[in-house]
Structure formats: C-alpha cells, structure tokens
Amino acid sequence: MSRQKELPARSAVPTELKWDLTLLYPDDQAMKDQLKQTVSQAHQLHQLAGHLGDDGETLLKALQMSKSIGEALEREYVYAFLRRDSDTTDAQATELYGVAEQKATEIETALSFMDPEIVKLDQEKLDQWLQSVDGLGEFKFALHQIRLQRGHVLTVDEEQLLSRLSRSLSSADTIYNTLNDADLHFGKIKDENGDTVELTHGNRSQFTESTNREVRKAATLAYQKPYHDLRNTFAATLNSYIDSRNSIATLRHYKSARQASLSANQIDEQVYDTLVATVNQHLDLAHRWYSIKKKALKLEPFYQYDIGVPLAGKDLLRTTFAEGKQMVMDALQVMGPDYIDGLKKEFDNRWIDAAENRGKRSGGYQIGVYQANPYILLNWTDKLYSTFVLAHESGHAMHSWFSQHHQPSEYADAPIFLAEVASTFNENILTEYLLNKYRDNRELQIFILEQSINGFIGSIYRQTQFAEFEDTAYREQQKGRTLTADYLDQISHQLVEKYYGPNVKLVGTDTQSWAYVPHFYMNYYVYQYATSWAIATTLSERVWTKQPGALDRYLDFLSAGGSADPITILKRAGIDVTNGQYLNDSLKVLQKRLDQIEGLLNL
Incomplete structure (x- = not known):
C-alpha cells in the first residue's frame, strides 16, 4: 500500500485489507438478536440473587451461567466495537456500539450481586464445596481472586448502583476517542516533493521522520496545533x-x-x-x-x-503489508510449528484491518474473542515501523490464541x-x-x-x-x-x-x-x-x-x-x-x- 494524498472512504478500502467481521456475525441484526438473548440470560441469572450461599450446586450454576453470558457478551460487544472503530463517522456503527454499551451495562447490573455474595461466603464452607461439588474446582482461582477484594466490594445495592452509572463514569473515554479520531483535523502540509498532502494520525511519522527539516518541522507543528487549540x-x-x-x-x-x-x-x-x-x-x-x-x-x-x-x-526496508507479513513470519520461525500455525491463521483469514481510512480509529491494537479469534487494527504506512507494529500486535494475538486453546474462558x-x-x-x-x-x-x-x-x-x-x-x-x-x-x-x-x-x-x-x-x-x-x-x-x-x-x-x-x-x-x-x-x-x-x-x- 502506498501513501495516498487523501484518505479513502471505508467503502473504497480493498476487502483483503479489512477484517472479516462475519467470523463473528453475518450482519448487525444477527448480533442484535443474539444480544437480546444474552440480556435475557443475565436476567435469569439474577433470579439467583441472595442464594449463592445456599449450597455448592447453586454457586456452581451461577458461575457457569455467568461464564456463558461473559463469552456471548464478549463476542457481541467486540463486534460492535470493531464496527465503530472501522469508521467512527459511520452513524449506524456508532449507534450499534451505543446499543452494545447500554446492554453491557444492563447485564453488568444484573450480575452485580455475585461478587458481594461470593465475598461473604464462609471460607470453611467454600472449601468443603470445592472438594465435594463436581465442576466447582474449575472456578477455584476465580473465586480466590474475587475474595481478595474483601473490604473493597460493596453491598449488592451499591454494586448495582455503580453498574448503572458505569457508562456515565466512563463517558470521558468515549468523548476523548471521538474527539481524537473523528473530529480532530491536522490540516495539510507540503511533502518532500512540494505536493500538498493531508496530515493524519497514521501518516504523521512519514513526515516527522523526513530528511527534509522543513517538512518534519511543519508536520510536527501542524500535528500539535489542534491539540493546543x-x-x-x-x-x-x-x-x-x-x-x-x-x-x-x-x-x-x-x-x-x-x-x-x-x-x-x-x-x-x-x-x-x-x-x-x-x-x-x-x-x-x-x-x-x-x-x-x-x-x-x-x-x-x-x-x-x-x-x-x-x-x-x-x-x-520499506515494506508493503504483504511483505511485512512475510517478514514477521520469517522472523518468528524460531517459535516452532504451533506458533507459526496460529500466525498463518491470523494472516490468511482477515483477522487484521490494515489500511487507514477516513474516520478509522488511529494507532493499533489487538482484541481477542474467546468464541472466535483475535482481531488486529493497524494503520499501515509501508514503513518498517508498521512491520514492527504488526509483529507487536501479532504477539498479543498469539497470546490470546494460545490462552483460548488452553484455558476456560x-x-x-x-x-x-x-x-x-x-x-x-x-x-x-x-x-x-x-x-x-x-x-x-x-x-x-x-x-x-x-x-x-x-x-x-x-x-x-x-x-x-x-x-x-x-x-x-x-x-x-x-x-x-x-x-x-x-x-x-x-x-x-x-x-x-x-x-x-x-x-x-x-x-x-x-x-x-x-x-x-x-x-x-x-x-x-x-x-x-x-x-x-x-x-x-x-x-x-x-x-x-x-x-x-x-x-x-x-x-x-x-x-x-x-x-x-x-x-x-x-x-x-x-x-x-x-x-x-x-x-x-x-x-x-x-x-x-x-x-x-x-x-x-x-x-
């Protein structure tokens, strides 16, 4: 991929450079339908509120239901998250993410009784259940982690209140990302050839690393300006x-x-x-x-x-996306066949969104989905730096991939x-x-x-x-x-x-x-x-x-x-x-x- 003077619309990006979200859901409606079922399951689990201390079987049932809900919600939420980050100017995607956030808060509120009740369990009784109830042992470390928070887990009512407020308490993050990714514009500068180009998060390094001092000075000051304004x-x-x-x-x-x-x-x-x-x-x-x-x-x-x-x-060592993938593959041969097999799946099945487009979230990240596969966001520039970012995020992806195949969710x-x-x-x-x-x-x-x-x-x-x-x-x-x-x-x-x-x-x-x-x-x-x-x-x-x-x-x-x-x-x-x-x-x-x-x- 070569640098473009104007960022393309999302629809203009070649399919092979976009992640395949149909690996999660065929379309937005399918995700919404599944999300409704997950919300319903959360309300069913809430019926056990006040009863986790009754016996080990009830505790196990609650933990298994919570696990199932968590797996489903992760898949649904990540789908909406990736849809939004693909193009933060896409109103439909933004609305979908808003729905996911709202329902996630509803689910969190419905399940907020669990930690306070688990914290209050008598240790001797819990130890007995762990030994006598088949299947409960899987959750031993998870229970230990929750109980470490004794003194910091609030009452059921207080936890429910915090859950209801979670979206508002986290709204600054959403506002920042929208401002930084969708509304911030850095203007245009002259490149080494004297051509006028649009400065973006993704292509900034091309100009700040220019051997032409005037170009890198202009890019640096232009990039700073909207932050100062x-x-x-x-x-x-x-x-x-x-x-x-x-x-x-x-x-x-x-x-x-x-x-x-x-x-x-x-x-x-x-x-x-x-x-x-x-x-x-x-x-x-x-x-x-x-x-x-x-x-x-x-x-x-x-x-x-x-x-x-x-x-x-x-x-x-400028590299196209295809060349960068091959370079990473060659370097990581030292990791053995299992690692390389996972890396091939990542590269061949469109787990990566590589090209920069208008409205796309800046930077790079990886996010895993237990029921599916990891996803990687990049903004490729053909610089060696981008290949290092690919190696970096692929490390995250293989961490997720190996954990998903060796651990319960x-x-x-x-x-x-x-x-x-x-x-x-x-x-x-x-x-x-x-x-x-x-x-x-x-x-x-x-x-x-x-x-x-x-x-x-x-x-x-x-x-x-x-x-x-x-x-x-x-x-x-x-x-x-x-x-x-x-x-x-x-x-x-x-x-x-x-x-x-x-x-x-x-x-x-x-x-x-x-x-x-x-x-x-x-x-x-x-x-x-x-x-x-x-x-x-x-x-x-x-x-x-x-x-x-x-x-x-x-x-x-x-x-x-x-x-x-x-x-x-x-x-x-x-x-x-x-x-x-x-x-x-x-x-x-x-x-x-x-x-x-x-x-x-x-x-």
Whole structure:
C-alpha cells in the first residue's frame, strides 16, 4: 500500500485489507438478536440473587451461567466495537456500539450481586464445596481472586448502583476517542516533493521522520496545533476521567486509584515506584542517545522534531503489508510449528484491518474473542515501523490464541501486567532476525539498531515519563486540584525536559505531549509497557539463543492466560519481578545497542 494524498472512504478500502467481521456475525441484526438473548440470560441469572450461599450446586450454576453470558457478551460487544472503530463517522456503527454499551451495562447490573455474595461466603464452607461439588474446582482461582477484594466490594445495592452509572463514569473515554479520531483535523502540509498532502494520525511519522527539516518541522507543528487549540477541552476530559477513577477508588475503600488498579492483579505498588526510580537512575542512556543523533546528524541546535530522522540517511526496508507479513513470519520461525500455525491463521483469514481510512480509529491494537479469534487494527504506512507494529500486535494475538486453546474462558485473558510481554517479545525477535539477516550491511545495521533503540526509548523511557505524569495528575486531582490545561502543560513540560535532557531543544506547545495519549484513559496502564519491554527483552534473548527449555517455558507462559497471578506466571517463565534486577538487565542491552551504533557511526 502506498501513501495516498487523501484518505479513502471505508467503502473504497480493498476487502483483503479489512477484517472479516462475519467470523463473528453475518450482519448487525444477527448480533442484535443474539444480544437480546444474552440480556435475557443475565436476567435469569439474577433470579439467583441472595442464594449463592445456599449450597455448592447453586454457586456452581451461577458461575457457569455467568461464564456463558461473559463469552456471548464478549463476542457481541467486540463486534460492535470493531464496527465503530472501522469508521467512527459511520452513524449506524456508532449507534450499534451505543446499543452494545447500554446492554453491557444492563447485564453488568444484573450480575452485580455475585461478587458481594461470593465475598461473604464462609471460607470453611467454600472449601468443603470445592472438594465435594463436581465442576466447582474449575472456578477455584476465580473465586480466590474475587475474595481478595474483601473490604473493597460493596453491598449488592451499591454494586448495582455503580453498574448503572458505569457508562456515565466512563463517558470521558468515549468523548476523548471521538474527539481524537473523528473530529480532530491536522490540516495539510507540503511533502518532500512540494505536493500538498493531508496530515493524519497514521501518516504523521512519514513526515516527522523526513530528511527534509522543513517538512518534519511543519508536520510536527501542524500535528500539535489542534491539540493546543482544544487544550481546555482535552484537559476537562482528562480531569473528568481521573476524577471518576479517584471517586470509585474512594468508594471502594482504596487509598488511591493506583492502589485500586494494581491490587486487582496482585501487583505491589512498589513495582511502580521501582520502575520510576530505576529509569530515572539511567536517564543518562536516553540522553546519550540524543547526543549520538545530534552528533551524527550534525545539527545545532538539535530540535525535538529532529529526533525522528533516520541515521542511515533515508527510510530503509520499506515494506508493503504483504511483505511485512512475510517478514514477521520469517522472523518468528524460531517459535516452532504451533506458533507459526496460529500466525498463518491470523494472516490468511482477515483477522487484521490494515489500511487507514477516513474516520478509522488511529494507532493499533489487538482484541481477542474467546468464541472466535483475535482481531488486529493497524494503520499501515509501508514503513518498517508498521512491520514492527504488526509483529507487536501479532504477539498479543498469539497470546490470546494460545490462552483460548488452553484455558476456560474465565482464565483466557492474561492479567494486564502481562499483556504487553508477548507483544514486545515479538519486536525483540524481529530485531534479532533483521540484525542477523543484514549483519554484513553497515547501513542496514545502523537502521535496525536505531529501530531497536527507539523501542527502548519509546517503551521504557517514554512510558515511564507518561507513568510519572499520570501518577502526578491522579495524586493532585485526589487532593482537590482541578487539572487545567495550564497545570497539565506545566507538569508535562518538566517531565519532557527531564527525559529529553540537555541535547534536545523543545518546540511548540506542551499540550500535545499529554493530550494525544489515549492510554491515559486506561487507568494506570502505561507503566506496564516499560515493565513488559524489560521482561520481554530477557525472555526473547533466551528463546533466540535457544537456551534449553526457554521456548517451552515461553509457550507455557502464552498458554497460561490468567490462570494464576502474574508474579507466579512470570516466575514459571523464569523472570522474578519482585526486584528491579530485570530492569537493570534490560537497560544493559540498551547500553550494548548504543555501543554498537556508536561504533558503526565512528563517533
């Protein structure tokens, strides 16, 4: 696919570049019909309210019904979600997603009695049921997870009230995505040939990485402009979202939203603080990278918009979507036949939506459907970066695929703390593959090493920067401060300045550096990109070098889903995240990469 000067309408995108939603439902009406049945089943389950403590058989029945409802609702909700994200300007798709959201809230409300009743169960009686009731043992860990929330699960009436309010409490996320994906326009700029082109989320990197300084400057400032123009709206939206998370945390008797988010997956808050402290101790490595680029490019001053220029002098290894798929397939042969079989299914059965179109959601993601298959959203640009995104999201997809085939649905979703390990693992494997394939080509070695270093910078340093910003915003809002655009600009500026260091001269508005981040609407998610990159660096190195048992342990990790707490699952894979050594080990790899590229550049 080549870059187009105007984004096509959804209807103009070739079928082979769009995901096949008929793998879920033949059409919208079929989904709506099934959703009605799921709602009906939820109301049937609600008839058991007040009786989960009667006997083990009743508890088992409720858990099995809840499992069945969850599987069906996931399929229905994801279908509507993907329909909307395909084209956020499509009124019919937006309406369908609204219906799905409304019915999901109704279902959640109907089932909200379960957690409070499970929390109140007598432990001795529950242990007896687990031993005597056939089939109940499957839910032992799920019951344990729920009961860990004792003290934070409210009364049945209170849980029902929160369920009814869930859409309103989460509305800031929907508003942000609509504003960012459907209503934000960046105008047009001149490309390297002097042609006027439309700037979009998807093609921005093509221009910000241009070897023509005027082009990348124009793209950077144009991309910043609508965020600055709407800075007060973005600030109010983020303030509303953070206020809702802080309020819910208080209602559930947590000390903070951070504690509420991390404790759900049994992650000690020290993991968060250790990440920030360790990365801050190694900021010199990030600053060294910018110094290397400044010297190699011979630019003085070295502006923020100069960072993206490839050191090899041009954009190498451009790949079409078909070529990118083949490159990922070749790199991941080291993963063995079962993994490759799943990857072929992904590539051959239109699980991927590749092309950018007008109104399509920006960025990339993967979402799994237990009763069907994973789906991947991309916005392909023919740059090597897009191939890395494909490898990344395919890692997510294979994590979902393996878990779905080895776990019951209640354990098929990996804890959030583990979600980014499988994706960044694939990026590291792709890097090793390319460095090996082009080991005799100095120019390509420089280009590939830069991709790897950018991965470290983007995943460890940038995401830790975001984590510091997010934590500060939550803490200040909890104290009673309104998160105005001026204040958010202030804290973001201080962090950007600290992380970029003395070699980079900042330009433009401070607003874009926080307003464009959709993951701030995922409640303490960003820090896990950094921890996951560090974990994946170690695991991928073991698999790539074919250390005994490494591949089997990693495939077991993919298959484990959420069947145990993340600390336990990682220990089985050979990683201990209870101390910061894994971060130090990962940053040693970054230091090695910096040494390699500095040597190649003769600096």
